[in-house]
Amino acid sequence: xTITNRYDVAVIGGxxxxxxxxxxxxxxxxxxxxxxxxxxxxxQIWRERLGTVHSAARPWLQRLHQAGVKIFSGTSVLHAKxxxxxxxxxxxxxxxxxxxxxxxxxxxxxxxxxxxxxxxSVGGIQALVHSGLDVKNRxxxxxxxxxxxxxxxxxxxxxxxxxxxxxxxxSLTKLRQFSAxxxxxxxxxxxxxxxxxxxxxxxxxxxxxxxxxxxxNLQQGQQTESFSCDFLAVGFGLTPNLELPLALGCQxxxxxxxxxxxxxxxxxxxxxxxxxxxxxxxxGALADGACAGYAAADLSPPPKxxxxxxxxxxxxFRLAEAFELxxxxxxxxxxxxxxxxxxxxxxxxxxxxxxxxxxxxxxRCGMGLCQGRICGDTTRSLFGWGPSGxxxxxAPTPIHTxxxxxxxxxxxx
Amino acid sequence: xxxxxxxxxxxREMESKVELTVDGIRFxxxxxxxxxxxxxxxRVLHPTGWTPLCGIGVCWGCRATINGQTNSRxxxxxxxxxxxxxxxxxxxxGEEP
Numbered sequence: 001x002t003i004t005n006r007y008d009v010a011v012i013g014g015x016x017x018x019x020x021x022x023x024x025x026x027x028x029x030x031x032x033x034x035x036x037x038x039x040x041x042x043x044q045i046w047r048e049r050l051g052t053v054h055s056a057a058r059p060w061l062q063r064l065h066q067a068g069v070k071i072f073s074g075t076s077v078l079h080a081k082x083x084x085x086x087x088x089x090x091x092x093x094x095x096x097x098x099x100x101x102x103x104x105x106x107x108x109x110x111x112x113x114x115x116x117x118x119x120x121s122v123g124g125i126q127a128l129v130h131s132g133l134d135v136k137n138r139x140x141x142x143x144x145x146x147x148x149x150x151x152x153x154x155x156x157x158x159x160x161x162x163x164x165x166x167x168x169x170x171s172l173t174k175l176r177q178f179s180a181x182x183x184x185x186x187x188x189x190x191x192x193x194x195x196x197x198x199x200x201x202x203x204x205x206x207x208x209x210x211x212x213x214x215x216x217n218l219q220q221g222q223q224t225e226s227f228s229c230d231f232l233a234v235g236f237g238l239t240p241n242l243e244l245p246l247a248l249g250c251q252x253x254x255x256x257x258x259x260x261x262x263x264x265x266x267x268x269x270x271x272x273x274x275x276x277x278x279x280x281x282x283x284g285a286l287a288d289g290a291c292a293g294y295a296a297a298d299l300s301p302p303p304k305x306x307x308x309x310x311x312x313x314x315x316x317f318r319l320a321e322a323f324e325l326x327x328x329x330x331x332x333x334x335x336x337x338x339x340x341x342x343x344x345x346x347x348x349x350x351x352x353x354x355x356x357x358x359x360x361x362x363x364r365c366g367m368g369l370c371q372g373r374i375c376g377d378t379t380r381s382l383f384g385w386g387p388s389g390x391x392x393x394x395a396p397t398p399i400h401t402x403x404x405x406x407x408x409x410x411x412x413x
Numbered sequence: 414x415x416x417x418x419x420x421x422x423x424x425r426e427m428e429s430k431v432e433l434t435v436d437g438i439r440f441x442x443x444x445x446x447x448x449x450x451x452x453x454x455x456r457v458l459h460p461t462g463w464t465p466l467c468g469i470g471v472c473w474g475c476r477a478t479i480n481g482q483t484n485s486r487x488x489x490x491x492x493x494x495x496x497x498x499x500x501x502x503x504x505x506x507g508e509e510p
Contacts, residue, residue, distance in 0.1 A: 037470065039489065044469060051445045074489075105471045115464050117453070124468030128488065131468075132446025134454040211461050341464060341474060369473035369484060374466070396473075396484065 007033045007070070009296045010084045010095035012077060012244060015043020017274025017285035018101030019060045024293020025099070026067035033070040033093055035086065041073060043103055044123060045282045049130040056282075078402070079392035082248045083269025087392070089401050097269045099292050100245055100257070101285075104238040104275035107377050109325070110339055110347065111332035113207030113216075114234070122152045122235030129159055136160035141216050141227050143167035143204040144235035145323045150198070152233060164227050167202035167218050169236075170323050175200055178322035181315075203329055207232050219328075237323060239377050240276045246390045261306070263292035271296060280316030287312050330382050339382075340375040342368020356385040369396055433496040436460065448487035448498055449475040460500035476502075 011022040014036030026032040034041075040048045041064075046057035053061065064071070072090045079087035084095035106121045113119065120128065122144060129135055140161045142149050145168060153163045168175070201221050208215035208226075215228045245257045251266035252258065256278040263271045271292045274285035287309035294301040301309075333339065335348035345365040353359035356366065356379060365379070366372030379385045393402065430441040435452055442451040449465050452458055452475075465475035470489045478499040479485040487498065 039491065050443065105469070106467060108466070117460065117464055120465065121467050124466055124488075127468035128447070128450045128453060128465070131450045131488070131491075132443050132454070133450035211459070341466070341472065369476060370471065373471050 007031050007084075007093070007095035009033070009097050009099060010035065010086060010093055011069075011099045011101060012086070013043065013101030013103055013274070013276075014038065014041040014071075014073070015101060015103050015274060015285065016046060016057075016060070016282045017103070017276075017289040018043070018099070019046075019057070019064055020286045020289025021099045021101055021271075021273050021293045021296070022069045022289075023060060023063045023067055024290045025296045026069045026293075027063070028294065028297035028299055030297050031070075032067070033072065033095060034064070035072045035075050035077060035088055035090075035093060037074070037076050039074045041071070044127070045285075047127060047130050050132060076395045076397075077244060078394055078397055080244060080247045080394070082267050089397065097296050098248065098271065099263075099289075099296055100248070100250070100265070100270065100272040100276055101274045101289065102241040102244050102276050104240045104279055105373065105377075107236050107239040107381060108234070108374055109236050109329050109332060109381060110337050110378060111204055111206060112334050112337050113209070113213065115338050115341055116207050116209055116213040117211055118209075118213035118230060119207050119232045119234065122148050122233045125231060125233040126152045126155060129155065134159075135231065137162060138230040139164055139228065140231045140233060141165045141167070141204075141218070141229045142233045142235075143169075143202070143216070143218060144233075144237075145169045145325065146235060146237050146319075147323075148235055152235075153197075156233075161231075163197060164229060165202075165218065165225075166198045167204065167220070168198065168200050169203040169326055169329060170200060172200040174322050174324075178318060181318055203326070203332075204232070204234055205332065236325060236329065236381075238275060238279045240279070242276070243373075243390045243394050245270075245272060245276060247392070247394060262295035262301070263288060264295065278313065278316050279319060280312050281319075284309070284312030284316060325381070333382070339378060340365040340368060340372075342370050342374075345375075350379065351383075356380075359385075371396070431492050431494040431496075433492050433494070433498060435498040436500055442492055444492065446492050448477065448479060448485075448490045448492055448496070450488070451492055452477075452487065452498070452500065458500075462502055463500040 008030040009025045009032045011018045011034045022032045022034045042057050046054040075088045075090040084098040086093040106123050153166050205217040207213050216232050249267040250257050257272040259277045265272045273288035273292045291301040333347040337347045339350045343364040345363045349363045350359050360366045429444050431444045432441045466472040468488050470486045475487040476484045477487045
């Protein structure tokens, strides 16, 4: 059976990494298709704010359109076959090569009360504010780890929120070591952002209130402190979206897709870029993307670009070291604390099991709508359970979508 | 200052609003808001069992029935005029007629 390769390169994910990859490949004479789940390109970091394009994204998006990249926005990948056959919610896409830029999601650690309305992830409150959530004069406590806490605190203040506390779980010593590697400007920025509401060695113990969050207890060194608040934003770092890489047979090292110097994964014809091969931020994602764009066009990336990419990779390693989660955070859940939010499965029901699959079969943990995207990561972090294989469809899909996507996408006009 | 300009621009954008009905309550939100942001920001709605977490379509905690389509991730849907939203969980997937 012959398959017509409709595209040279399929890029999955429209954040900085995917955009840079698509632009670079297309500018080097590849016929490129870019598939993205969000209604608008930009990924999480270049998210549009009430219809306004992120300023850093603008030149890239312009190049993307100029280079003639075919874009499928609001499109989920449901099934994938290596190297580049995809069943998506917008039809079938076939390409000779694939560049995976599926990004990362936030990692969560359960604590009592984390299922109350108003307990959001830090990235979540950021995304919701960008899509219209009014936080003016609302009291917000931010807790967890990583540079995102400060960034979100700053953005929330810009929108009129009252940020009462920023609780960073890592120690001041580790934070200092990390800051020493950053430039002076960044340190100044960090200090300005942080201000007197910032605490290190501090973490959430319990969200208080009824259905809706009304307050939070925080651990602060040896003491506990309580705040009344309207929103509690928590973030315990990022973890790569590995479902699609696993479906395409890519080898995973630790929590990230293993790639070589040209961003090739262990699966022939499949490349990976950005956070999916290790958390390192938008600059690293852009460098990864551009390298992969060259590689997909059978060109060698310029040496300067490779240097830049390697520098950003090292930044990623330092990031992981500085904001490593402290063991206390894994003991916050009480017996009745829900682990699986979709199916409402408590910690005490899941804890006796020895692996993910048996817990799933016996408790329905991980079998709800999110398909283990929250509790799968959580149980990996709490109990060290590894990810099991992935099965299509990769996202819950209405049957009529599956029925209507069995044919190749129609001819382009 | 730059920040001030950004703030006033946002306010100007907020002026055009759309009306939608959530759990039988009609209210107005800025156009281009996501449905999840609209519900979460409201002080009149009290949904139960509706627990958005990630805001980016991963956790499905914000799933709702939007214009008859069950299990829609409301954080990924932009409000439209006259939209009807129910936050209570509907058993089983599928669509209402």
